[in-house]
Amino acid sequence: MEPGLKRTTIARVAAGLAFLCGAIGLLTSLTKNPWVLSSHGWGTGGILLLLLALFVLIDGALSFEKSRSGALHQH
Numbered sequence: 001m002e003p004g005l006k007r008t009t010i011a012r013v014a015a016g017l018a019f020l021c022g023a024i025g026l027l028t029s030l031t032k033n034p035w036v037l038s039s040h041g042w043g044t045g046g047i048l049l050l051l052l053a054l055f056v057l058i059d060g061a062l063s064f065e066k067s068r069s070g071a072l073h074q075h
Contacts, residue, residue: 003067007060014053021046 025042028035037045 002064004060004062004064007056007063011053011057011060014049014056018046018050018053021049 021042024035025039025046028037028042029039
């Protein structure tokens with residue numbers, strides 16, 4: 001397994017969940033029916049989850065590049 005692949009997969013799943021939170025927030029604001037959280041709560045949760053996914057994705061990419069550059073210098 002390549003370095004950073006697990007983090008990239010986690011980031012993709014988190015980005016999908018963030019999109020789902022945003023969609024639920026949009027639905028709750030359009031129907032004016034608070035579903036567990038208000039539309040503001042769903043939107044904020046989606047944004048925070050998306051930021052977390054972005055940081056994990058960047059960390060995975062840096063890990064992958066670091067391992068690649070280390071392997072190039074060993075030869």
